[in-house]
Amino acid sequence: MNKLSGPLVDSGSSDTNLRGIAPSLEKRRLRAYVLLMLFDAALINLAFASAGLLYEGYWWRAQNMLAAQTLLPVYFTIALYNQTYGGRALDDWMFASRQALTALVISAALLNFVAFYTKSNAEFSRVSVTLGFIFSAIMVVAMRRLVPLVIARYWGGRTSNRLIIDDGGPSFALDNSLRIDAAEYELDPTSHDPFMLDRLGKLLQNQDKVVVSTPQERREAWAFLLKSTGVYGEVVSGPAHSLGAIGVHRYEVQDRTTLVVSTGPLGFRSRISKRLFDIVLAGGALVILSPLLLFIAARIKLEDGGPVLFVQRRLGRGNQFFNMLKYRSMKVEQNDANGDRSTARDDDRVTKIGAFIRRTSIDELPQIINVLRGDMAIVGPRPHALGSQAGNKYFWEVDAQYWRRHCLKPGLTGLAQVRGHRGATAQEKDLTDRLQSDLEYISGWSLRRDIEIVWRTIFVLRHDNAF
Structure with missing residues (x-):
């Protein structure tokens, strides 16, 4: 220790002093899972080819290799759900072997079941296919036995x-x-x-x-x-x-x-699916909306010659600070870096183009870059400025549960926003309504709910409280 x-x-x-005290093993583990899947695919194909060569004298027999290709998608589907490619599989080769064999046996049974009802199993050599399954099992287990040795050699045994x-x-x-x-x-x-x-x-x-x-x-x-x-x-x-x-x-x-x-709040597979959703949606939005983004940037620059973007430090996942991007909507000399003063209706700090982009939520679009960077997600609790208050109290003074909303990445939009909880927080209830929605979203996350919130966001881009 x-x-x-x-x-x-x-x-x-x-x-400088705190980041990196623990190297990220998550990416390394992810690469290990991908390599294991590739090796499994290669070994199963090799097993069936070897079985064909041993029993029939040639390995390229179409039916035999077709059985391997049909087996693989079923095997991977089951393996991904029974933790064949999970963290414990890198530490415990016995567990990894047991899970891999379970996935292999179930996929073989399903394949045989389908072949029986489609009357296609007669086209396959039973001996050759059975040998293919046996060789696959031996090779997959042998691979699992080698994994801890490789990890001990190159990772120092630390996963x-x-x-x-x-x-x-x-x-x-x-x-x-x-x-x-x-x-x-x-x-x-x-x-x-x-x-x-x-x-x-x-x-x-x-x-x-x-x-x-x-x-x-x-x-x-x-x-x-x-x-x-x-x-x-x-x-x-x-x-x-x-x-x-x-x-x-x-x-x-x-x-x-x-x-x-x-x-x-989220397991490994859920984090991957949420991140892929974010990258695909944010990347597509950046390409599709690029003409609008450039046009708004030009309008902001032409109005007063000031910077196009407003960068504000906010709290993100794990209560860590990050720099959130927005289109600048206020006069340069009156920008509120800490968010000490909530924006009011007919606020004299807001520029002409700023009033329009705030009313239509266009000012938030640069956060697409935050999503691609990994600071934010498409859907999640909205990040707040440090100086934000509700009823003359800081948000965490209103309700200590406020900090729990930071266990997920902040989002471009969220459940609170599509329910209409946005704008200034003049009263404590303005915050508690949002907080309740945020905690509900965290406890019941699903990719389907993210898609639903994105769809509902389209209909609330313009809102009476957006000023």
Whole structure:
């Protein structure tokens, strides 16, 4: 286990000092899954070719190779759903072999079932196809046995990032993990300081598991904070009810028990499908809307000669800061970088072209670039400026659940927006209505719901509260 320490960092220097303490293994794992799929495809084809060569004297027999090609789509469909290509499959070759064989047997049974009812199995050599299945099973298992050896050789045996946050609780150790001292980084779970939350978010970036050891009186605060950052989090010991624990993990060697208090809102496959949806939609929108984007940029520039874009720091996923892009709609000298003053109807700060693009939501279109960068998603809770207030209170002072909306990437649009909850937040209810919709969206995410929200957004682009 490695010990990390470092000086106190403020918001301006946190990127340099905090980012990258944990290298991203997620992309590496994704590449490993793709390679495993490619090897499986090659091995299954090789198995059926070898069976044909052994039994019939030639491997290119059309029926035999057709069986392999028909098998593969069914096999991959089942394998992707039974965790044949999951994180545990990289650590445990026995588990990986069992899941791969299960997928192979089920796909073989389905293939035989379809062939029987279509009366096409008579065209295949039963011995050759059976040998193909047997050879496939042997080769796939052999490949799984090699995976841990390759990982030990090139990854140092490490397939996940684990972080322990020591906040003065019981002693705790975890193999292949990093450890940080909460006091050295001034991490206070009871604080609602956005800069502290940004600092914590950068420390948690790329972490697959976070374990916090803290005194009993601070466990509930840490549990809430971990839920808000969208990571898999555990708190050493503590009463399950007050922490909202969703599971228990016992570490036999140390005789320690941790409570699983957060897992993140989306699984690996869901994150991939959501990201692909974002890239396809944002990329297509950028191409289709490019004439409009250029025209609006020219109009803004011609009106007063100022910059086209307005860049504002906002809180994103994991409570981390990011620079959100908008078309500038206010006079240069009256831009509100922190969002301390909500825009009002007939606001004297808004330019002529600014009034139009705000009323039609065109000012938000540059955030397509934020989506392609990965800072934002097409659909998600809308990001707010740091100085935003409701009823003369900061948003997190109105309801501490506000931080939980940051466990997903912020969106160009969201459930709150299509329900009409947008515009100025003059009263606390203006925020709580949005917050309720955001938390509902997070708890019930589905790709179908994202598509539905995008469709509904078309009909609310122009809104009475958009000024």
